[in-house]
Structures are given as structure tokens and as C-alpha cells.
């Protein structure tokens with residue numbers, strides 16, 4: 269097992285972070301694995317999704333989650349405008365959608381990855397399209413879980429918006445507890461490794 273060696277270096281606060289510090293912070297975060305999700309919303313009446321890994325539960329009672337989104341991304345304004353959003357958690361067979369949602373400056377309309385086509389309608393004339401409630405966030409097809417949230421609060425977190433969402437609904441795919449989630453570590457998508465302990469921590 270690889271072990272970190274060497275002298276600890278100190279990084280100051282983020283105020284006026286210079287290039288060397290930024291590089292050290294980037295390298296530090298590369299060594300911190302995360303699950304991968306798409307934060308979803310409606311944009312011009314169409315489903316839209318951005319790849320993220322800054323999803324977490326911040327409160328169990330009431331159930332409240334956080335996502336941290338770059339101020340520059342189109343999702344922030346759209347979510348603030350409509351007041352709700354979704355988080356679709358990805359499995360390891362969904363690398364293509366993760367790439368799609370992470371392409372800088374590219375449109376992220378999700379019609380090819382969701383059955384939620386038309387906002388507020390009954391699927392139009394297309395019988396294959398799910399009816400979508402006007403108040404429900406779009407869900408990525410085959411996401412193992414989808415969390416639907418009402419925006420509770422938004423904070424300025426430097427160059428990111430910290431969006432807290434009250435959980436309105438959690439949709440789970442069949443067999444969701446047995447999926448192999450998609451991970452991101454050291455700049456690459458990964459599988460989950462073997463457990464280091466038996467179930468229950470023993």
C-alpha cells in the first residue's frame with residue numbers, strides 16, 4: 269500500500285492564492301476520491317445536466333444536501349431562477365454521460381440521457397416520453413438514485429455557489445443498493461476497489 273512520505277507543507281488561506289499554492293491544492297484534491305453525479309435542472313424548458321462531485325448530505329433532519337457549482341456555469345442561474353434541482357448519481361457504466369456533462373462550454377441538454385423530455389407536459393405526441401411534472405427535476409436514465417431538491421439557501425463560496433437543497437424525493441433504480449458507483453480519483457474515472465474490512469467494520 270502506497271504511503272505518503274516527506275515533510276508537511278503549509279498552504280495559507282485562499283486569499284490571493286498564488287500559482288504554486290493552487291497547484292498544491294489541485295494535487296491534494298486529486299488524492300481525494302469522490303462519487304460522480306449530474307446536477308440536473310430545466311433550461312429553456314429542456315433537461316440540462318452538469319457533472320459534479322461536490323454532492324453531500326449536510327443534514328439528516330431535515331434532509332438537506334449541498335452541491336458546489338462554479339459561478340460561471342449556466343446551471344447556477346437556471347437553478348436559482350426555477351428554485352429546484354436534481355442530483356442523479358452515476359454508476360460505473362455511465363462514463364459517457366459523465367464526460368458529456370463535464371465538457372467545458374458545451375451545451376448540456378440531456379434529451380439523449382433522460383426520458384424526461386418536456387417540462388410540464390404529458391410527453392407531447394411521443395408515447396415513449398414520460399409525463400413530467402412542472403415541479404420535478406429531470407432524472408438521468410439508469411441513475412442508481414435521483415435526489416429531487418428544493419433550493420433552501422445559496423451562499424457565495426468564492427468562485428463557487430454553495431447551493432443547499434431540501435430533499436423532496438429520492439428515486440431509486442431497481443437493485444440500486446447493489447450497483448457499482450462511478451468514482452473519480454486522480455483525474456480519472458474509476459471502479460470501486462475491494463473492501464478492506466468485512467461488513468460491519470470488523
Ligand SMILES: Cc1cc2nc3c(=O)[nH]c(=O)nc-3n(C[C@H](O)[C@H](O)[C@H](O)COP(=O)(O)O)c2cc1C
Nearest residue numbers: 319320321322336337338341370371372373374452
Ligand atoms: C468528475 C468531475 C467532477 C466535477 N465536479 C464539479 C463540481 O462539483 N462543481 C462544478 O462547478 N464543476 C465540477 N466539475 C467541472 C464541470 O463539470 C466542468 O467545468 C464543466 O465543463 C462546466 O461546464 P460549462 O463550461 O458548460 O459550464 C467536475 C468535473 C468532473 C470531471
